[in-house]
Amino acid sequence: MTDVPPVPHPPKAPHAPRSFRLLPGxxxxxxxxxxxxxxxxxxxxxxxxIVLGDAALERExxxxxxxxxxxxxxxxxxxxxxxxxxxxxxxxxxxxxPERFPDEREEMLASGMGAVYTRTTHKEALRxxxxxxxxxxxxxxxxxxxxxxxxxxxxxxxTGRAVIIDVHSYPTAPLPYELHGGGPRPPVCLGTDAFHTxxxxxxxxxxxxxxxxxxxxxxxxxxxxxxxxxFGKRAEVTALMVEIRRDTYMTEPGGPAGPGLRYLASALxxxxxxxxx
Numbered sequence: 001m002t003d004v005p006p007v008p009h010p011p012k013a014p015h016a017p018r019s020f021r022l023l024p025g026x027x028x029x030x031x032x033x034x035x036x037x038x039x040x041x042x043x044x045x046x047x048x049x050i051v052l053g054d055a056a057l058e059r060e061x062x063x064x065x066x067x068x069x070x071x072x073x074x075x076x077x078x079x080x081x082x083x084x085x086x087x088x089x090x091x092x093x094x095x096x097x098p099e100r101f102p103d104e105r106e107e108m109l110a111s112g113m114g115a116v117y118t119r120t121t122h123k124e125a126l127r128x129x130x131x132x133x134x135x136x137x138x139x140x141x142x143x144x145x146x147x148x149x150x151x152x153x154x155x156x157x158x159t160g161r162a163v164i165i166d167v168h169s170y171p172t173a174p175l176p177y178e179l180h181g182g183g184p185r186p187p188v189c190l191g192t193d194a195f196h197t198x199x200x201x202x203x204x205x206x207x208x209x210x211x212x213x214x215x216x217x218x219x220x221x222x223x224x225x226x227x228x229x230x231f232g233k234r235a236e237v238t239a240l241m242v243e244i245r246r247d248t249y250m251t252e253p254g255g256p257a258g259p260g261l262r263y264l265a266s267a268l269x270x271x272x273x274x275x276x277x
Contacts, residue, residue: 019089019091019095019140019143019144020088020089020090020091020144020147020148021086021088022086022147022151023077023085023087024085025082025086026082026084028082028159029083029084029085029155029159029276030155030160030161030162030275030276031082031084031085031155031163031165031272031275031276032084032086032151032152032155032164032165033073033077033085033086033087033167033268033272034086034087034164034165034167034225035066035070035073035086035089035167036066036089036098036099036166036168036225037066037069037089037093037097037099037168038065038066038067038068038069038089039065039070039089039091040065040092041090041091041092042092042094042095043095046094046095046136049128049131050094050126050127051125051128052120052124059253060094060120060121061092061254062253062254063120063121063122063171063175063253063254064092064093064094064120065254066167066168066169067169067246067250067254067255067257068169068249068261069167069169071257071261071265072167072244072261072264072265072268073086073088073167073265073268074086074265075261075265075269076265076266076268076269076272077269078269079265079266079269080269080272080273080276081273082272082276082277084165084272084276085151085155087148087151089144094126095140096116096136096137096140096141096144097113097114097116097117098141098144098145098148099166099225100113100114100115101114101115102114102115102137102141107179108179110179111123111177111178111179112177113177114133115133115137115141116131116133116137119177120177121175121176121177122175122176122177123176145227145228148227149228149229149230152164152226152227152230152237153229156234156237161236161237162230162236163201163238163240163276164224164225164226164239165239165240165242165268165272165275166224166225166239166240167242167244167268168241168242168244169243169244169245169246169250170185170189170243170244170246171245171246171253172185172246172247178220180219180220180221180222181220183219183220184216184219184220185219185220185245186214186216186219186245187212187213187215187244187245187248188209188212188213188214188215188216188244188245188248188264189215189216189217189218189219189220189221189241189243189244190202190215190216190218190240190241190243191218191222191223191240191241191243192217192218192224192240192241193223193226195235196224196226196231196235196237196239197224197238197239197240198238200275201240201275202240204271204274204275205242205271208267208268208270208271208274209242209267209271211267212248212263212264213248221241221243223241224240224241225241226239242268242271244264248260248264249261249263249264
């Protein structure tokens with residue numbers, strides 16, 4: 001029998017490295033701007049489990065990163081009359097994707113993009129077959145989820161409600177990994193949830209982003225992020241995903257931001273104020 005080579009995976013460490021920041025807002029603000037996909041940072045021990053060469057990895061990061069969304073959220077926070085809280089992922093989604101279900105409920109498993117990605121945006125191998133996901137889930141996914149849960153619980157305790165606004169971007173042209181890439185791709189897409197996105201929140205977003213051009217719903221990306229402890233259970237936790245088409249504010253793929261960034265940040269700040277009262 002031929003020996004099967006071991007599948008590489010990151011070694012366990014006694015403490016998970018810092019992978020996120022919670023930036024405080026006003027104590028009476030219920031709003032958390034969640035920025036999960038803006039970073040390109042990959043720790044060395046995680047990089048060792050990725051099969052792409054350096055140049056190919058940089059190209060993949062150009063496609064998969066929601067570039068400059070942390071800057072959009074930061075500018076929006078600065079423009080808002082009531083400063084929102086910000087929860088920012090400091091690591092690439094190629095480490096773990098904090099917004100995926102960590103089990104078979106996740107539809108993106110079909111594209112090799114569950115909580116731990118095994119395929120690229122172009123359906124090529126990102127990690128070896130039989131890659132062991134457990135260490136990445138334990139070191140990065142679970143601490144992130146627990147911290148975001150605490151952040152939402154703190155807003156509930158302080159204000160009686162929490163409003164999660166998920167800040168994302170997406171490419172002008174669909175990428176091969178997209179499961180629903182054939183639909184409209186408006187300048188701004190709002191992702192909604194039947195339980196957690198009330199009409200008032202959606203209406204406020206449609207009004208706030210009206211100056212930015214057409215605003216669509218749930219295409220090409222649908223849904224929004226709520227920590228599992230509250231998901232489908234606590235109506236006081238409301239949520240909306242804001243997906244911004246990248247050509248409206250940056251050079252694609254992975255290039256610098258342009259003047260559109262400040263207009264989109266202003267619209268997001270308007271939305272923050274509208275739902276903070």
